[in-house]
Amino acid sequence: MKHILVIAEIFAGMIRPVTWELIAAARRIKTLETSGLIKIITLSDDPLPLADKIAEQTGMDVIGLKIPGCKSYDSDVYKKSLSWLIKNIELSHILAAHTSQGRDYAPGLAIRLKAASIPGVNKIKSDDKGLIYSRSVLSNNQNMILRPVSGIPVVLTIMPGIFKFDAPGNRKKGQVDIFDTPFDFESDSQGRICHKQIIKKTCENQALKKADIIVSAGRGIGEKENLEKAFQFAKCFSSSAVGASRPLVDTGWIGYEHQVGITGAVVAPKLYIACGISGSSQHLAGMKDAQFVISINSNPHAPIFRHSDLCIVEDVLEFIEAFLECRADREC
Amino acid sequence: MNICSFFLDISLEHRYGVSMKILVCIKQINESGDINLFDAHALEEAIRLKQGFDDQEKRDFFSVDVVTVGPLETSEIIKRAFGMGADTGYHIVTNDHGYVFSFETASKLAVVAKMETYDLILTGIMSQDLMAGETGPMLAEIIGFPCVTSVVKTDLASSSYSIEVEQEMENGFLNCLSIKLPAVLTIQAGINTPRYPTLSRMLAAGKKEIITLNQEDLFPGEDEPVRARETLISMEYPDKTRSGYVLEGSLRDKAGELLSILQEKDLA
Numbered sequence: 001m002k003h004i005l006v007i008a009e010i011f012a013g014m015i016r017p018v019t020w021e022l023i024a025a026a027r028r029i030k031t032l033e034t035s036g037l038i039k040i041i042t043l044s045d046d047p048l049p050l051a052d053k054i055a056e057q058t059g060m061d062v063i064g065l066k067i068p069g070c071k072s073y074d075s076d077v078y079k080k081s082l083s084w085l086i087k088n089i090e091l092s093h094i095l096a097a098h099t100s101q102g103r104d105y106a107p108g109l110a111i112r113l114k115a116a117s118i119p120g121v122n123k124i125k126s127d128d129k130g131l132i133y134s135r136s137v138l139s140n141n142q143n144m145i146l147r148p149v150s151g152i153p154v155v156l157t158i159m160p161g162i163f164k165f166d167a168p169g170n171r172k173k174g175q176v177d178i179f180d181t182p183f184d185f186e187s188d189s190q191g192r193i194c195h196k197q198i199i200k201k202t203c204e205n206q207a208l209k210k211a212d213i214i215v216s217a218g219r220g221i222g223e224k225e226n227l228e229k230a231f232q233f234a235k236c237f238s239s240s241a242v243g244a245s246r247p248l249v250d251t252g253w254i255g256y257e258h259q260v261g262i263t264g265a266v267v268a269p270k271l272y273i274a275c276g277i278s279g280s281s282q283h284l285a286g287m288k289d290a291q292f293v294i295s296i297n298s299n300p301h302a303p304i305f306r307h308s309d310l311c312i313v314e315d316v317l318e319f320i321e322a323f324l325e326c327r328a329d330r331e332c
Numbered sequence: 333m334n335i336c337s338f339f340l341d342i343s344l345e346h347r348y349g350v351s352m353k354i355l356v357c358i359k360q361i362n363e364s365g366d367i368n369l370f371d372a373h374a375l376e377e378a379i380r381l382k383q384g385f386d387d388q389e390k391r392d393f394f395s396v397d398v399v400t401v402g403p404l405e406t407s408e409i410i411k412r413a414f415g416m417g418a419d420t421g422y423h424i425v426t427n428d429h430g431y432v433f434s435f436e437t438a439s440k441l442a443v444v445a446k447m448e449t450y451d452l453i454l455t456g457i458m459s460q461d462l463m464a465g466e467t468g469p470m471l472a473e474i475i476g477f478p479c480v481t482s483v484v485k486t487d488l489a490s491s492s493y494s495i496e497v498e499q500e501m502e503n504g505f506l507n508c509l510s511i512k513l514p515a516v517l518t519i520q521a522g523i524n525t526p527r528y529p530t531l532s533r534m535l536a537a538g539k540k541e542i543i544t545l546n547q548e549d550l551f552p553g554e555d556e557p558v559r560a561r562e563t564l565i566s567m568e569y570p571d572k573t574r575s576g577y578v579l580e581g582s583l584r585d586k587a588g589e590l591l592s593i594l595q596e597k598d599l600a
Contacts (some may be wrong), residue, residue: 042477057598074481075469075478075479076478079473080595083417099502100481100482101468102503103465103482104479104481104482104499106469106471107434107468107469107473108472110435110470110561111435111438111470111473111474115561116562117434117470117562118562119466119563122570132565134568136463137461137462137463139460141569142567142568142569143567143568143570144564144567145564145565145567145568146563147565148561149562149563166377167415174592182520187385192478193478193480193509193510193511194494194511196508196510197508198501198506198508199498199505199506201504201506202504217536224482236600237599246522247521262502263500263502264504271599293574294590303570305576306562306569306572306573306574306576307572307573307574307580308588309576310577311577311592312579312586313578315421318583319583319586319587322583322586322587323590325587326584326588326591327591327600330591
């Protein structure tokens with residue numbers, strides 16, 4: 001019997017919520033195909049509290065891998081320990097999160113295991129030949145449907161925000177097993193990656209978090225000077241703030257504190273107005289919980305329109321100008 | 333001891349041996365014909381590491397090679413890389429015009445990566461078109477180098493054979509790491525602004541030779557040295573997650589309708 005392995009994501013000693021989504025994805029796989037069990041695993045120098053918590057929250061069995069010296073995520077430690085463990089369990093699927101951690105170690109783990117590898121899975125389906133997986137390509141404009149070759153395990157990184165975990169109502173805590181490993185990274189002078197510290201980029205934008213309405217600008221705005229238009233547009237609304245997509249921050253047009261997306265601020269305003277934003281998955285993940293989404297983009301095929309309540313196919317600068325005029329007229 | 337060492341800062345030689353060799357893996361994006369944006373950031377970072385020294389002897393201590401995998405026309409981006417300041421270009425020539433799996437690309441790159449003793453290998457965090465982000469970490473695993481993905485800052489250590497980096501995490505966190513060389517890093521956008529190729533370098537690039545390699549050169553005598561572990565079934569459009577009501581009419585009609593909708597919702 002081949003099992004489905006879920007690798008819990010730990011950051012700063014805490015279980016990241018994406019772990020529950022991985023479990024939901026594993027359940028989806030189990031429903032569709034496999035007769036094996038779902039094994040949840042957590043790696044740490046002190047895995048018991050983490051494993052206990054997962055077992056309590058999910059009612060599922062958890063393996064804690066005790067690795068001396070493993071105080072925080074380290075790709076070498078993860079790849080080495082997981083491939084050691086996996087030699088002892090027969091697996092069909094290995095699930096990690098499509099996050100900065102998962103994307104860091106999963107491809108290398110797949111190489112070690114001679115496994116197939118599918119990154120950024122956003123849908124799991126089956127056809128007459130077995131399970132197939134969807135992943136986003138071409139700037140989010142299309143999904144590619146892939147099948148891993150049979151007979152080898154597959155490493156999947158699961159896109160956050162897709163699979164929803166429903167904790168069982170009357171759950172009994174799952175069983176926790178702590179395994180010792182033959183590794184000791186504490187006294188390991190061979191360590192190739194040395195962890196110095198984790199820092200946080202300056203100033204999380206409280207304005208973005210607090211605003212009821214966010215007007216966000218993307219590359220469609222054209223030039224740095226045109227950002228002024230986005231600020232003018234935002235001024236039409238009370239309790240508003242200006243956001244931006246990553247490329248604008250990367251090019252230095254606007255500060256990091258304005259960035260909306262997975263690596264910036266994750267926001268949930270009453271109204272989100274995307275101005276000239278194409279809609280990368282990293283941006284969508286930062287605003288998908290907005291109550292109402294309006295998008296303005298000159299490209300009718302921009303992916304953002306698939307995730308909008310209201311779509312306006314226009315040049316964003318011309319449209320804002322027309323909107324401001326219209327508003328001035330009505331106020332007279 | 334090599335003869336050049338006389339001119340060099342002793343600590344450079346002490347740290348890196350006779351030279352510091354950087355390899356940058358670049359990919360051509362089909363749609364634009366350009367270098368993948370993230371790879372351009374990687375190449376820029378390599379050139380900056382080399383040019384971070386004032387005197388020419390120290391710069392000459394560094395070499396920046398580029399390698400790409402793709403059909404014949406892909407060599408265009410190597411010329412562009414020469415224009416940006418790359419020293420040597422390798423082109424692994426294939427007939428693949430469609431989807432190529434990361435494992436296949438990484439396996440081919442690994443052969444070139446092992447041909448020389450590279451100290452540092454850089455590539456983009458992902459390609460703009462296929463967005464897998466696997467080539468760098470897979471290459472690292474195949475050749476046995478440590479790997480750090482999503483790097484937004486690099487600094488060569490001043491006293492040891494290692495590199496200091498900042499790795500971008502979610503929610504504005506940065507993981508500060510020191511990596512023993514040789515290593516593979518994948519570079520995230522925002523780390524730098526890639527320079528445009530200069531005309532003089534582009535002209536000089538015409539004279540530079542691109543070293544081409546085919547499958548037989550890479551894997552002599554092997555029929556199917558690398559077999560993909562996934563197959564592409566089909567392409568689909570993504571699902572809609574919201575209703576997507578499209579405003580119709582003239583620019584002014586749309587502006588007016590939006591204003592009315594917002595006023596109705598008591599938002600404007």
